[in-house]
Amino acid sequence: MPLPFRPNPCLLALGLAGALLTLPAAAADARKPRIEETSRTSRPPLNSAQLLAQMFLSEIALARGMLDDAAFGYSDLARQTNDTRIIRRANEIELARVMLHAQQKPEEAEAAIRKTLAQTPAAREKVLSQLPDIFSRNQDKNATVAIVRRLAEPYVQTAEAQYAIASVERDANHAAEAYAAARLAQSLKPDWEPAMLVLLETTPDARQAETADLLKAFCQRNPQAIDARVALARWLVQTRQTQEATDEARKLLATQPENPALSFAMVGVFVEAEAYADAEAQLQRLIDDNWGEADRLQLVLAQVQEAQGKTALALAGYDRIAVGTQFVAAQGRRARLLAATGQWPEARAALRNAAQRSPDDRARLLMQEALLLRQADRRAEALAVLDEVLAEHPDNIDALYDSALLAEQTGKPAELEKRLRRLLALDADHAHALNALAYSYVERNVRLGEAEKMLERAIQLEPEDPAILDSLGWLYFRQGKLPGAEELLRKAFALFPDPEVASHLIEVLWTAGKKDEARQQYREALSRHADDAVLNRTGKRLGL
Known part of the structure; x- marks a missing residue:
């Protein structure tokens, strides 16, 4: 009409x-x-x-x-x-x-x-x-930058023009230009909240302390600037100033006790600061006031209660969540909590009962059971559960991938290859499947040429993934390419200081004649992972 x-x-x-x-x-x-x-x-x-x-x-x-x-x-x-x-x-x-x-x-x-x-x-x-x-x-962010800069050019001495420039430069991933404009906007109008917030979003790591000082001063001058004060509380907790973060969150809530969105925002600060009693109080109030998605709030509340050791309350809270978007996560948490208290039969039964309550979620709930078993090192049982999933859903990508890794861990490398090849037939660009199959070949020192092609494709798809960097570095070691292996393994270890990555790096350093550094890396890794089997085998083999 x-x-x-x-x-x-x-x-x-x-x-x-x-x-x-x-x-x-x-x-x-x-x-x-x-x-x-x-x-x-x-x-x-x-x-x-x-x-x-x-x-x-x-x-x-x-x-x-x-x-x-x-x-x-x-x-x-x-x-x-x-x-x-x-x-x-x-x-x-x-x-x-x-x-x-x-x-x-x-x-x-x-x-x-x-x-x-x-x-x-x-x-x-x-x-x-x-x-x-x-x-x-x-969609063309660079074209947007050009348009906004042309429009703002006659007014570049205003904070609003610099704010606009900073925002579009940020969206175009032009970090230096965004920060420069944001810093100018904030200096032109020090008490304008949007300028302060865009400066926070664009500040490089090297200037974090300087911007934090500006933010603290801004909040002191402008106690009514709620968004900036929320940002301050979050910055404090991210920098592990937990008591200061908790104090700021409490002050904020005292100024606006009837603001539910603010209460929910501060729950995140309280949880990260481990001020669980504060988080619990705010969550319970939001639930009582029927604000937001009830099951989502209940899931977070149960996790907060679990963190405080209130096991009975947490279990009841997880069980209170209805079938829906939060159901699988809640049932998985409930089962893990039961298992952690030694109630293994009850944990597995809870997941099976949940699958009966929500048949559409059966596959996901069985995968939660497999995860629970895998974390308890009950790998054969976990593989059996995943096989149940695959019997009903043979093309389930996640079940194929997880079961392939478990197959190798239970001494079935042929099953790993079979399952990963089926997965790759369904999704040829599954970077982690490419990596897992290639790494299996590298570990067994077979089909290295094929492994290299798979890893080159995987690294194109996920160039900063430490697991793939580690696999490619280990392949280079097998091929005798020591400089390339060392470079990749150093990068992988910097991103993910895992004991297996450390073992690979130690072996490459030792083979390259950098024995003192290899010994030092081994001592440091052993101090953090004294019981790791791979690390200990490497040390024994090299005489470290």
């Missing part, structure tokens, strides 16, 4: 009428022809039925993708009612309309926005700060 009034909007109107809605009435009226003003002020006020009808029609237009109709309907309501909630909704729809136009015809949108910036100084700061949102749908 079309709206009673359908405008023929010009591009300039499309180019940020939403920003104009928030201007003082006098400033807005100064830009309107006198005849329009007369006709508008002479219109009778809307009654409740008319207001609801026009809102309803505008929302229908929005749902049908008729952004022009929806934007006109709400902007008309905003002018007639001056209601802040309607103005906010009008701005949201207008911004969506402008974003769509910027995506479809960026050159026209750029020209319209440039005109708006030049002709409406009162709205300029708002428009500049909205530029990143306006062009956010554009």
Whole structure:
């Protein structure tokens, strides 16, 4: 159903009428022809039925993708009612309309926005700060940077222009340019929260301490800046300043005790700071108030109770979660907790019972059982459970992969190859399957040429994966390519200091004649993993 009034909007109107809605009435009226003003002020006020009808029609237009109709309907309501909630909704729809136009015809949108910036100084700061949102749908991020820089260029001495530049440079992964613009935005307007937040997002590691000092000072000057204070609490906990983080979170909650979104945000801070009692209190309050997704909150609450050793409460909490998006995770946690308390039969029975309650989740629940068994080093039993899954779902990628690894660990390398080759027939670019099959060949020192091709493909798919780097380094060692092997294994160990990776690196260093370094690496690895079988075998074989 079309709206009673359908405008023929010009591009300039499309180019940020939403920003104009928030201007003082006098400033807005100064830009309107006198005849329009007369006709508008002479219109009778809307009654409740008319207001609801026009809102309803505008929302229908929005749902049908008729952004022009929806934007006109709400902007008309905003002018007639001056209601802040309607103005906010009008701005949201207008911004969506402008974003769509910027995506479809960026050159026209750029020209319209440039005109708006030049002709409406009162709205300029708002428009500049909205530029990143306006062009956010554009896939070509470098082109977006160029457009925003052109639009912002006449106003580069304003914080809003630098904020816009920083935001689009960040989205284009131009780290240095983003940080430089963000730092300038913050220095131009030290008490503007968006500038402070974009600076946090773009600060390189080497400047973290400096930005943290700026953030602390900002929050002291602006205690009402909730987003910045949330960011401060998170930064404190990430840098292991747990008591300071907990204190800041408690102060924040005291300022806005009825803000459920803030309560949920602070749950994360409390959990990471191991302030579990605080986290539990906030979660229970959110559940009691029926805020958010109940089962998600209940899952987190049960984990917090488990962390405090409240086993009975945690078990009951996991069991309270209904079949749905959180069900498998909850049942897996419940089974692991039962097993950890020595109740193995009950743990496995719980997962089987859960599979009966939710047949659609049976495969995932059986895989939770296999994981539980594997973590307890009951590999043959875990493999048997995965075979149950594969009997019902022979093309289950995860079950094929996990069962292949278990097959090799239980002395069945032929089964590993069979299962991984079936997996790769289903997904030729499964990097971890390529790596696992190739590593099996390298360990057995067979088919090294084929292993090399698989690992080269895997490293293309996952260039920073330490397991794949380790496998390729170990292959190079087998092939006698010691410099390449050492380089890859050093990188793998830096990313993932695992005892098996350490063993490979130690062997390469020893073979390359770097015996002192090999001994040092062995001592350090042994101090962290004294019981590791691979590491101990390597040390014994090399006489370390």
